[in-house]
Amino acid sequence: MSAASQSPRISASGLRMAALLLFIVIYTAYSAGPFVWVASMSLRTTTEIAANPYALPWPWHFDKFASAWLDSNYDTYFFNSVSIVLSAVALLTIIGGMAAHCFARYRFRFKGVVYFLIFSTIIFPPQVTVIGLFQIMVDYGLYNSRIGLVLVYVSIQLPVTIYILEAFFARIPKDLFEAARIDGYSEWAIFWKISLPVALPAISTTVILNTILLWNEFLYAVVLITEDDKRTLPLGVLRFLGDQLEDVGMIATGLMIAIVPVVLIYVFFSERLIQGMTAGAVK
Amino acid sequence: MAIVKLDKVGKSYGNGAVMAVQDVNIIIEDGEFMVLLGPSGCGKSTTLRMIAGLESITEGELSIDGERMNAVPAKNRDIAMVFQSYALYPHMTVRDNLGFGLKRRQADKALVKKRVDEVAASIGLTEYLDRKPHALSGGQRQRVALGRAIVRDPKVFLFDEPLSNLDAALRVSTRAELVRLHQELQATMIYVTHDQVEAMTMGDRVCIMSHGKVAQIGKPMDVYLNPASTFVASFLGNPPMNLMPATASETGIETGTGRIAGTGFAPGTKVTLGLRPEDLRPTDNAAEAVVSGRVVSLESLGAETLVHVEAGNDKPVILRGGRETPARLDDTIHLTCDPDMARFFDPETGLAIPTNTFTGDKK
Numbered sequence: 319m320s321a322a323s324q325s326p327r328i329s330a331s332g333l334r335m336a337a338l339l340l341f342i343v344i345y346t347a348y349s350a351g352p353f354v355w356v357a358s359m360s361l362r363t364t365t366e367i368a369a370n371p372y373a374l375p376w377p378w379h380f381d382k383f384a385s386a387w388l389d390s391n392y393d394t395y396f397f398n399s400v401s402i403v404l405s406a407v408a409l410l411t412i413i414g415g416m417a418a419h420c421f422a423r424y425r426f427r428f429k430g431v432v433y434f435l436i437f438s439t440i441i442f443p444p445q446v447t448v449i450g451l452f453q454i455m456v457d458y459g460l461y462n463s464r465i466g467l468v469l470v471y472v473s474i475q476l477p478v479t480i481y482i483l484e485a486f487f488a489r490i491p492k493d494l495f496e497a498a499r500i501d502g503y504s505e506w507a508i509f510w511k512i513s514l515p516v517a518l519p520a521i522s523t524t525v526i527l528n529t530i531l532l533w534n535e536f537l538y539a540v541v542l543i544t545e546d547d548k549r550t551l552p553l554g555v556l557r558f559l560g561d562q563l564e565d566v567g568m569i570a571t572g573l574m575i576a577i578v579p580v581v582l583i584y585v586f587f588s589e590r591l592i593q594g595m596t597a598g599a600v601k
Numbered sequence: 602m603a604i605v606k607l608d609k610v611g612k613s614y615g616n617g618a619v620m621a622v623q624d625v626n627i628i629i630e631d632g633e634f635m636v637l638l639g640p641s642g643c644g645k646s647t648t649l650r651m652i653a654g655l656e657s658i659t660e661g662e663l664s665i666d667g668e669r670m671n672a673v674p675a676k677n678r679d680i681a682m683v684f685q686s687y688a689l690y691p692h693m694t695v696r697d698n699l700g701f702g703l704k705r706r707q708a709d710k711a712l713v714k715k716r717v718d719e720v721a722a723s724i725g726l727t728e729y730l731d732r733k734p735h736a737l738s739g740g741q742r743q744r745v746a747l748g749r750a751i752v753r754d755p756k757v758f759l760f761d762e763p764l765s766n767l768d769a770a771l772r773v774s775t776r777a778e779l780v781r782l783h784q785e786l787q788a789t790m791i792y793v794t795h796d797q798v799e800a801m802t803m804g805d806r807v808c809i810m811s812h813g814k815v816a817q818i819g820k821p822m823d824v825y826l827n828p829a830s831t832f833v834a835s836f837l838g839n840p841p842m843n844l845m846p847a848t849a850s851e852t853g854i855e856t857g858t859g860r861i862a863g864t865g866f867a868p869g870t871k872v873t874l875g876l877r878p879e880d881l882r883p884t885d886n887a888a889e890a891v892v893s894g895r896v897v898s899l900e901s902l903g904a905e906t907l908v909h910v911e912a913g914n915d916k917p918v919i920l921r922g923g924r925e926t927p928a929r930l931d932d933t934i935h936l937t938c939d940p941d942m943a944r945f946f947d948p949e950t951g952l953a954i955p956t957n958t959f960t961g962d963k964k
């Protein structure tokens with residue numbers, strides 16, 4: 319043991335480490351805090367919360383989950399969310415994938431114009447388009463329809479999906495496609511057998527991204543869906559917002575039901591997500 | 602069984618703004634190994650890709666076995682191609698890479714498997730069948746690319762510089778293996794390279810290209826010995842043929858520092874004289890010198906020595922001597938050669954003047 323390491327003086331790198339740790343702790347508390355708070359409230363009754371908003375849950379009212387699920391229609395909301403998000407994401411992946419494949423691989427007339435038209439939509443904030451959209455949906459009989467919401471979701475997420483996938487497809491060496499052509503495959507078969515599988519990291523990125531975004535989507539859902547049994551999970555809170563009374567405890571329980579799947583996706587797929595975002599050229 | 606015929610084939614880009622390939626006429630016989638050779642950018646790959654169907658043909662006609670192919674899509678041409686980058690499907694195992702093309706044509710899985718196993722065994726890939734390409738070395742990937750072509754048993758094999766990513770030793774052994782493969786399969790093969798050693802050692806015939814046009818087609822040795830133009834003469838051989846201006850006289854062809862016997866040219870005719878470095882030899886007899894000059898540099902390559910002789914031309918004349926050469930730096934040296942080995946070109950057009958017009962008897 320050297321004299322230096324025995325002395326109480328803290329080295330520069332130790333100091334840096336401590337500062338970093340402190341930062342991480344504060345950041346974690348900042349981002350996890352609200353989640354922990356909602357989680358604890360989800361196990362407490364509204365009366366308990368009113369008495370002391372920050373107290374730890376005791377006893378644990380797990381029965382609140384059962385009551386939200388069974389008595390407050392959360393089972394319906396949950397399956398609505400699952401079916402709407404899954405259909406939208408599946409459509410997005412296929413349509414976005416095909417569009418990206420074409421943008422990345424073919425030269426065709428008006429390519430620039432088409433590209434511009436698709437991307438120009440992202441400059442309008444949803445608040446601007448939602449009223450017009452509402453009218454269109456009513457006109458086409460898609461108001462208060464799950465299919466209508468799926469279509470809206472597909473169209474709002476399509477540009478960014480195409481953008482991410484196109485960037486990746488463009489990096490796939492064109493020799494691969496040519497080899498497949500010579501191996502006897504049609505353009506259609508090449509899309510399914512080469513483009514999609516090779517672009518799997520990018521595909522999974524868009525799938526995860528779209529799933530999380532659409533799972534949490536509130537604005538379009540609240541405008542376009544009013545019938546209770548067509549609502550998605552984010553609209554579930556409306557159930558507990560009366561004219562006079564807000565059932566804060568049940569809102570927290572409902573939120574937890576909505577949040578947990580997203581958290582699980584993050585926990586299990588975050589590595590995949592980062593991988594896809596930073597994936598290098600295909601070797 | 603396939604004869605590939607290119608009839609006045611051309612390729613232009615940007616509505617004729619760039620002519621990448623023009624007026625290419627080649628007939629590749631059944632079972633022939635044809636090498637397309639030329640400097641970078643001369644249109645070799647473009648020609649090959651037109652044969653493959655990866656590039657549209659803007660002029661002329663391509664036929665395989667007499668059938669016009671211009672409008673036939675690549676997938677229906679029954680050809681296989683080995684890419685310089687290998688283009689292995691990264692998400693598939695070696696087995697699936699090999700079988701991918703076959704599966705498209707052959708529904709019976711058992712037959713596909715049998716054929717893949719067979720080919721994998723013949724090129725030593727059996728133990729790698731379950732690996733993905735990223736887990737293979739460069740040489741192994743190259744084999745997979747080769748195997749993928751063989752499995753299909755296509756009418757025509759196309760290769761675009763398949764060896765250029767291998768190290769020197771592997772390149773030599775793969776070269777030999779490709780030659781063996783060609784003898785075994787007796788298939789028509791078209792091979793693009795800019796490496797003249799590959800062209801000389803592998804080709805039944807070589808097609809030398811320059812600026813999108815065919816400069817010469819012939820057996821490697823014929824092309825080497827009788828280049829059709831100064832371009833071919835200075836492209837083939839390392840170092841290439843010595844070219845120097847010369848003028849015909851009553852007694853022979855004068856180079857300014859010497860003379861080569863043999864006539865046939867009217868006195869005063871200007872020609873470009875071509876002499877291969879290995880055909881030159883030093884002589885003490887100044888009277889029989891073809892060129893003379895000062896030794897300006899000596900390159901010892903181990904087996905041979907290259908002697909650069911300054912003889913009053915743009916470029917020094919190079920002599921390929923043995924390991925031991927009597928030449929010393931700054932010495933004046935006389936070089937001579939067998940008049941039969943001299944080649945003559947038209948200084949204006951650069952085209953060869955056929956040798957039988959000047960060798961042998963006087964008119």
Ligand SMILES: Nc1ncnc2c1ncn2[C@@H]1O[C@H](COP(=O)(O)OP(=O)(O)OP(=O)(O)O)[C@@H](O)[C@H]1O
Pocket residue numbers: 614615619620621622639640641642643644645646647648795
């Ligand atoms: N898409 C294109 N547009 C315009 N010109 C092109 C295009 N593709 C190729 N060319 C031109 O065609 C010519 C021939 O190219 P090609 O790839 O056939 O050369 P190469 O002989 O294979 O050369 P290398 O040995 O470097 O591979 C080049 O001059 C190139 O610039």
Ligand SMILES: [Mg+2]
Pocket residue numbers: 645646647
């Ligand atoms: Mg090339």
